[in-house]
Amino acid sequence: MLPTLLHAHLPWQRGAEFLPRILALGLAPEIAFKGPELDELSAARLNAMASQLAGLGRRPTVHAPFFDLSPGAMEPLVRRVSLQRLTQALEAAGLLGAQLMVVHPGYDRWRYPNLAETWAAQAAETLAQLLPLAERLDCRLALENIYEETPDTLVNLVTTLASPWFGHCFDIGHWRLFGKVPQDAWLAAIAPRLLHLHLHDNHGSGDDHLAVGEGSIDFSPLLALLPTLPHPPSITLEAHDPDELQRSLANLTTLGKGACP
Numbered sequence: 735m736l737p738t739l740l741h742a743h744l745p746w747q748r749g750a751e752f753l754p755r756i757l758a759l760g761l762a763p764e765i766a767f768k769g770p771e772l773d774e775l776s777a778a779r780l781n782a783m784a785s786q787l788a789g790l791g792r793r794p795t796v797h798a799p800f801f802d803l804s805p806g807a808m809e810p811l812v813r814r815v816s817l818q819r820l821t822q823a824l825e826a827a828g829l830l831g832a833q834l835m836v837v838h839p840g841y842d843r844w845r846y847p848n849l850a851e852t853w854a855a856q857a858a859e860t861l862a863q864l865l866p867l868a869e870r871l872d873c874r875l876a877l878e879n880i881y882e883e884t885p886d887t888l889v890n891l892v893t894t895l896a897s898p899w900f901g902h903c904f905d906i907g908h909w910r911l912f913g914k915v916p917q918d919a920w921l922a923a924i925a926p927r928l929l930h931l932h933l934h935d936n937h938g939s940g941d942d943h944l945a946v947g948e949g950s951i952d953f954s955p956l957l958a959l960l961p962t963l964p965h966p967p968s969i970t971l972e973a974h975d976p977d978e979l980q981r982s983l984a985n986l987t988t989l990g991k992g993a994c995p
Contacts, residue, residue: 740986741795741970742979746771749783755976759983762792764970765830769799772822780829788831795930795970796827796835796873804840806857808849813860816840820864828871834930834968835868835875836903837861839888842881850887858894868899876903876930883914885923892927901927907934907941907972910951918955925963931956933986934972945978946971947985957989 742756744763756763765783787794803816820837827835839857846853861875868875877888877900885902892901902924906917913920921928935949936942942949960966971986973979 739792739968740983741968743797743970743972743974752976753783756979757790757792759980761971761983762787762794764795764797764836765832766797767799767823767826769801769803769819772799772819772826775826777829780826784830793833794830795968796823796830796832798823798835798837800838800840803838804853804857805837805860806839806841806846806853806855808846808852808856813856817860817863820861821867824864824867824871824873824875827873828867832873835873836878836930836932836970837875838878838880839882839891841887843883854887854891854894857891861891861900862895865895865897865899874898874929875900877901878903878905878932879908879913880905881908881912883912885915885920889923892924901929903930903932904928904956904967905932905972906951906953906956907932907936907943910936910938910949911941916955917952918959921955921959925959928963928967930967931969932972933969934982943972943974943978945973945982945985947989948978948981953989
C-alpha cells in the first residue's frame with residue numbers, strides 16, 4: 735500500500751516552472767539544492783513557498799547538496815565544508831517546513847580503500863552535529879545509498895548514531911546500478927530505520943531516472959515490504975521531467991494496486 739502523499743523531485747532553481755505541475759498532480763515537492771544556491775537564498779522566496787505548501791497541507795522534503803561533499807572525508811577541511819553545507823540546507827529545510835532531508839554519504843570503496851571504518855567514524859562525528867538542529871526543526875535526516883555495493887557501511891553509520899532523527903533513504907535506481915546484494919536482503923537490513931524512498935527506473939547501465947516501470951527494475955520486493963512496516967517511509971518520485979513524472983505516478987499507482995493482497 736502506498737502512502738497518501740507522494741513527493742516529486744524539484745530543483746530549487748526550477749521551482750517557478752515545475753512546482754505548479756507537481757501540486758496539480760496532488761504531490762509535494764522534494765526540493766533539491768545545489769551548494770552555491772544556499773549562499774544566495776531568498777528568505778522571502780522560502781517563506782512564500784512554505785506558506786503555499788502549508789496552505790495545501792503538504793510538507794515537502796529536501797535534498798541536500800552533494801557535489802564534492804563527504805562527511806567522513808579523510809581531509810578535515812572537506813568534513814568542515816560538508817558540515818557547513820548540510821547545516822545550511824537543514825536550516826533552509828526548516829524554513830520550508832520540511833519533514834525530512836536526504837543526505838548523500840559521499841563514500842565509495844574505491845575512493846576510500848580499506849578505510850570504511852575510519853570513514854564511518856568520521857562521518858558519524860560530522861553528522862551527529864546536525865541531530866540537535868534536526869530535532870528542533872522536526873526534520874529527520876535520511877542517508878541515501880549511492881555507490882555502495884552492500885548496505886553494511888550505511889547500516890553501521892545509522893546504528894552508530896542511534897537517533898530517531900536519522901535513518902535510511904533507499905534509492906532503488908542506485909541499488910540497481912551498484913548493489914551486489916539482492917533487493918530483499920538489502921531492504922531487510924535497512925527496514926528497521928527506513929525513512930524514505932527514491933523511486934525511478936533504469937536498465938542497469940546508467941542512472942537514467944526513467945519513469946517507474948519504464949526500465950528493468952523489479953519493484954515487487956519493495957512493494958511487498960511496505961505493508962509490513964509499522965511506519966511506512968515517505969516516497970519521492972525522481973523523474974527529472976514533468977511528463978515522465980506523470981507517467982511514473984500512473985505506473986506506480988498500478989504497481990501498488992497489483993501488490994495489494
